[in-house]
Amino acid sequence: MANSVDLVIRGGQVVDGSGALPVVADVAIDAGRIVGVGRTGAVGREEIDARGMIVTPGFVDIHTHYDGQVTWENHMVPSTAHGVTTVVMGNCGVGFAPCRPDQHELLIRLMEGVEDIPHPVLVDGIPWTWETYPEYLDFLSTRQYDMDICSQLPHAALRVYVMGQRGVDREPATAEDRRRMTALAREALAAGALGISTSRTFFHRSSDGKSTPSFEAAEEELMALADALRAEGRGVMQLITDFADEEQTFALLHRLVQRSGRPLSVSLLEGGYGPMTLRWQEVLDWAAAASREGAPIRAQVLSRAIGVMLGHELTLNTFYTTPTYGELAKLPFAEKIRALREPAVRARILAEAADPDPTIVLGRLAREFDHMFLLGDPPDYEQPFEQSILARAQRLGTTPEELAYDLMLENDGHTMLYVTLCNYEHGSLATSLRMMRHPAAVLGLGDAGAHCGTICDGSFPTFMLAYWVRDRVRGERLGLAETVRMLSRDCARAVGLADRGLLAAGYRADVNVIDLGRLHLHAPEVAHDLPGGGRRLVQRADGFAATVVGGTVVHRDGQATGQLPGRLLRGRPAALH
Numbered sequence: 110m111a112n113s114v115d116l117v118i119r120g121g122q123v124v125d126g127s128g129a130l131p132v133v134a135d136v137a138i139d140a141g142r143i144v145g146v147g148r149t150g151a152v153g154r155e156e157i158d159a160r161g162m163i164v165t166p167g168f169v170d171i172h173t174h175y176d177g178q179v180t181w182e183n184h185m186v187p188s189t190a191h192g193v194t195t196v197v198m199g200n201c202g203v204g205f206a207p208c209r210p211d212q213h214e215l216l217i218r219l220m221e222g223v224e225d226i227p228h229p230v231l232v233d234g235i236p237w238t239w240e241t242y243p244e245y246l247d248f249l250s251t252r253q254y255d256m257d258i259c260s261q262l263p264h265a266a267l268r269v270y271v272m273g274q275r276g277v278d279r280e281p282a283t284a285e286d287r288r289r290m291t292a293l294a295r296e297a298l299a300a301g302a303l304g305i306s307t308s309r310t311f312f313h314r315s316s317d318g319k320s321t322p323s324f325e326a327a328e329e330e331l332m333a334l335a336d337a338l339r340a341e342g343r344g345v346m347q348l349i350t351d352f353a354d355e356e357q358t359f360a361l362l363h364r365l366v367q368r369s370g371r372p373l374s375v376s377l378l379e380g381g382y383g384p385m386t387l388r389w390q391e392v393l394d395w396a397a398a399a400s401r402e403g404a405p406i407r408a409q410v411l412s413r414a415i416g417v418m419l420g421h422e423l424t425l426n427t428f429y430t431t432p433t434y435g436e437l438a439k440l441p442f443a444e445k446i447r448a449l450r451e452p453a454v455r456a457r458i459l460a461e462a463a464d465p466d467p468t469i470v471l472g473r474l475a476r477e478f479d480h481m482f483l484l485g486d487p488p489d490y491e492q493p494f495e496q497s498i499l500a501r502a503q504r505l506g507t508t509p510e511e512l513a514y515d516l517m518l519e520n521d522g523h524t525m526l527y528v529t530l531c532n533y534e535h536g537s538l539a540t541s542l543r544m545m546r547h548p549a550a551v552l553g554l555g556d557a558g559a560h561c562g563t564i565c566d567g568s569f570p571t572f573m574l575a576y577w578v579r580d581r582v583r584g585e586r587l588g589l590a591e592t593v594r595m596l597s598r599d600c601a602r603a604v605g606l607a608d609r610g611l612l613a614a615g616y617r618a619d620v621n622v623i624d625l626g627r628l629h630l631h632a633p634e635v636a637h638d639l640p641g642g643g644r645r646l647v648q649r650a651d652g653f654a655a656t657v658v659g660g661t662v663v664h665r666d667g668q669a670t671g672q673l674p675g676r677l678l679r680g681r682p683a684a685l686h
Contacts, residue, residue, distance in 0.1 A: 114151045114153055116156070117149065117152070118156075118620060119156055120158065120160040121164035122164065123612060124163050124165045126610050126612060134147050134164075143613060143614055143618050144614055157662075159654070162624045163593075165620070166611055166621070167256075167619030167656065168193045168195075168596040168600070169600035169606065169609065172347075173185075173567070174220075174556060175198040180234065180236055181640060185258070187565070187647045189255050189656075190647075190664075190667065191653075192571070192621040193570060195256060195606065196257075196258055197261065197303060199263050199302075199306055200261065201223065202265040202308035203216075203223050204220075204260075205266065206242045206266060207242045207245075207266060207293065209270060212269055212270070213237055216269070219322075222313075225564075228316065234640035243300035246260060246677060246679065253675065260302060261303050261304045264326070264334065267290055277319070282329075282330045282333075290337075291333045292337075295337045298338070298680065300679070303604060304345035304347060304604065345372045346371060347374050348375055350375060351383050352392070359395050362406055372605070373407070375396075375407075375408055376554055377550070378411070378415065379544075380531035389540075389544065393408055406549065408547075408551070409553030409554050411566060413532065414538070415532060415554070415566065416490070417563050417564060420525035421445065422562075425474070431463050445522075449514075479494065479497050481509075482498065483516055484632060486631065488630065491581070493537070498516075513526060523634075537583055538581075552599070555568075561644065562644065571628065574592060574628055579628070618657060619657060629651040630648065633647070650667065651667060658674050661674040
């Protein structure tokens with residue numbers, strides 16, 4: 110009699126995550142682990158017919174901001190729709206633990222400003238049953254999810270917890286402050302933090318316009334965090350930083366890794382200011398050289414431009430700071446759209462000056478018409494500048510303001526515009542391709558769970574497969590095997606998750622079954638499904654026949670099965686291999 114196992118995925122093109130070419134094989138799963146890949150005589154108590162489809166490891170997203178969402182929600186939307194089976198949150202130094210009771214509002218406003226998660230949603234959603242970081246993890250460990258979650262200790266929260274208002278005001282940490290930070294960071298790592306994160310960019314501000322508490326923290330304070338990593342012998346460091354001086358900035362990263370003895374990753378984007386740099390190739394080369402010399406540094410890169418969405422349902426639009434629009438902004442949506450259609454209102458708004466809100470760093474993008482596009486449905490993320498709002502308006506003999514105004518009223522006021530912030534200096538994704546293929550790069554920066562009304566990049570795994578592997582016509586494509594490796598094993602290895610990201614015996618049974626020919630990424634849309642009816646951008650995908658987490662099918666054909674096998678994954682010593 111044939112052996113019986115929990116699940117067999119039969120006859121698919123197995124793309125195992127190693128970078129090897131696909132092979133037709135079965136994947137046998139039992140007790141949450143893969144027990145065989147190949148032709149198997151085992152009979153599954155459940156079976157999936159994968160003939161004509163690809164079978165991949167579950168994808169690992171190492172840069173998310175689900176820190177609040179995991180406290181009230183079981184489904185990690187939007188990642189659940191895109192084959193992600195493990196997420197890492199607590200990035201960029203922001204999060205909700207440790208936190209004293211009188212600091213709740215401060216951390217909420219910081220997350221609201223940095224990651225555009227609405228204040229009422231966080232107030233209504235977060236239960237605040239913890240104070241310390243280990244207590245936060247203990248709370249999460251009682252909950253169930255549709256994927257595994259990992260958490261990093263956020264520097265901003267730690268700094269405020271230790272220093273109080275002095276930390277908020279960005280005063281220098283004293284020797285005693287640094288000692289306490291090291292001790293609490295060690296405690297967090299021992300409790301299961303996957304690492305420590307921080308932010309050093311002027312882009313990151315609280316909703317009241319103040320810089321994040323960790324901005325411009327002295328090197329000796331960062332070294333105190335590195336000391337915790339070294340002492341515990343585990344964990345990674347993640348940060349975002351401004352690249353005003355690339356050599357000095359990278360030298361600091363190098364010193365941190367030398368001090369900690371642990372891997373570090375840094376956000377890397379093409380652009381001319383802040384956390385972006387036009388010298389990104391050099392930064393990648395320096396990281397590769399440092400890694401070869403025993404100081405592992407990786408650059409987190411995104412597979413497309415970071416694009417900000419503009420629309421009447423969203424945080425930003427081209428007219429959001431004009432006086433007349435401000436008067437209409439709080440009307441019910443349908444009433445607002447009716448008012449905006451009135452010729453007199455249109456004329457008044459178009460005649461008014463628009464000064465970006467200084468507390469929203471991204472606000473200036475609302476009128477960058479030369480990098481602004483009608484995204485469309487299906488969405489086109491690689492349009493030439495000839496299709497920009499500026500170029501289209503010039504051809505039509507109108508102003509870009511008038512064209513943007515009229516376009517955003519189409520589809521009953523639901524049409525969104527897309528403006529590229531970075532990775533699009535030359536009007537194509539050639540930079541993203543070069544970044545992704547660099548040995549010092551790792552995929553990240555999707556920011557799933559954040560930027561609810563401005564950015565919708567958590568869909569990047571679907572974009573990688575549908576666009577980079579199959580549909581791109583403006584240049585070179587990526588191979589299927591290398592793309593799956595980037596999405597799975599490379600990301601898992603970058604943060605020390607040695608038991609996933611590969612379809613091989615003994616590995617965790619996180620698996621996707623994907624109909625690549627049917628894979629389709631829908632345009633972003635607004636859902637009002639957050640606590641208190643809060644809104645967020647979501648992006649649906651077709652073509653995921655099944656997503657398996659720990660041997661349990663959590664999604665079939667884009668629909669949740671109701672199964673919640675995912676848990677908090679506590680960090681532990683693991684060799685990067």
